[in-house]
Amino acid sequence: MRRPFLKMNGLGNDFVVWDARSEKLALTPDVIARLGSRETGIGFDQMITVERSSLPGVDAFMRIHNMDGSQVDACGNATRCIGRLLLEESGKSAVTIQTNAGLLNAVASGVPRTISVDMGVPRLRWDQIPLAEEFADTRAIELQIGPIDDPILHTPAVVSMGNPHAIFWVKDIEAYDLAKVGPLLEHHPIFPEGANISLAQFIGENEIRVKVWERGAGLTLACGTGACAVAVAAARDNKAGRKSVIHLPGGPITIEWRESDGHVIMTGLTEVEFEGEIDLETLAWEKVAEGDLALEPAGDAA
Numbered sequence: 001m002r003r004p005f006l007k008m009n010g011l012g013n014d015f016v017v018w019d020a021r022s023e024k025l026a027l028t029p030d031v032i033a034r035l036g037s038r039e040t041g042i043g044f045d046q047m048i049t050v051e052r053s054s055l056p057g058v059d060a061f062m063r064i065h066n067m068d069g070s071q072v073d074a075c076g077n078a079t080r081c082i083g084r085l086l087l088e089e090s091g092k093s094a095v096t097i098q099t100n101a102g103l104l105n106a107v108a109s110g111v112p113r114t115i116s117v118d119m120g121v122p123r124l125r126w127d128q129i130p131l132a133e134e135f136a137d138t139r140a141i142e143l144q145i146g147p148i149d150d151p152i153l154h155t156p157a158v159v160s161m162g163n164p165h166a167i168f169w170v171k172d173i174e175a176y177d178l179a180k181v182g183p184l185l186e187h188h189p190i191f192p193e194g195a196n197i198s199l200a201q202f203i204g205e206n207e208i209r210v211k212v213w214e215r216g217a218g219l220t221l222a223c224g225t226g227a228c229a230v231a232v233a234a235a236r237d238n239k240a241g242r243k244s245v246i247h248l249p250g251g252p253i254t255i256e257w258r259e260s261d262g263h264v265i266m267t268g269l270t271e272v273e274f275e276g277e278i279d280l281e282t283l284a285w286e287k288v289a290e291g292d293l294a295l296e297p298a299g300d301a302a
């Protein structure tokens with residue numbers, strides 16, 4: 001059985017997107033991991049399945065799997081990509097996407113291929129992250145790796161954007177081997193559901209350089225929820241204002257933690273890489289059309 005898919009990315013954080021609104025699709029974690037492998041499969045950081053939502057007024061439900069086959073509740077970059085597809089398809093000025101982390105609204109930003117998503121209210125209590133033990137203040141929790149008297153990394157801020165994030169403030173993000181320390185921190189017992197691990201460095205007023213080791217996916221070029229979590233952690237600690245530009249390896253993303261209602265608004269670029277088709281029995285796949293095929297021509301990003 002051949003099935004079409006789209007390959008998209010948000011600032012280089014890449015996805016295979018299935019439209020399962022009229023024809024259901026259920027892949028096992030093992031098949032997802034095989035498809036996600038850049039050696040043997042299509043290769044992606046996350047797999048997104050767009051399904052019908054049963055909620056009135058909601059445009060679609062978005063199911064998210066990491067490349068290792070695990071299902072998760074939130075993915076910022078993919079929400080912008082799916083928001084763009086639904087906006088272009090419907091011609092509406094705003095769409096609502098149901099996720100397991102809540103309902104998220106997406107609008108076109110006015111800049112070609114650049115979408116703004118209301119990511120909702122960050123969750124800051126220890127049991128919402130979740131953490132394995134109680135911390136009254138989640139701006140800097142007691143956690144360190146490396147020698148006790150000379151830790152490599154210590155006292156991260158923790159934030160949930162529907163998924164768990166730990167943020168380590170450092171002077172120079174390049175001074176750390178995130179591929180080495182990321183897996184240790186992702187699976188640290190303080191995080192019962194694992195965590196996405198960010199290194200964050202101030203490079204100017206409200207300008208932060210960030211690298212993310214993603215739970216279930218490893219180092220990615222960008223993590224949208226990671227960028228939101230960093231911006232919230234910075235503003236919460238008075239290290240930055242309510243609006244920051246987060247510079248990820250894949251490019252910049254603007255995050256505003258809105259004063260009026262505490263919602264986090266994420267604005268950044270999306271890209272359609274190609275359309276493909278796959279035989280779901282053999283997993284043999286091919287590209288059928290390349291390039292950013294959707295409506296708007298390329299332009300400068302925000």
Ligand SMILES: N[C@@H](CCC[C@H](N)C(=O)O)C(=O)O
Pocket residue numbers: 013045046066072073074075076077078163164196214215216217220222223224225226
């Ligand atoms: N790339 C994402 C986050 C995807 C999920 C994450 N790896 C997790 O396990 O929570 C983003 O753009 O937010």
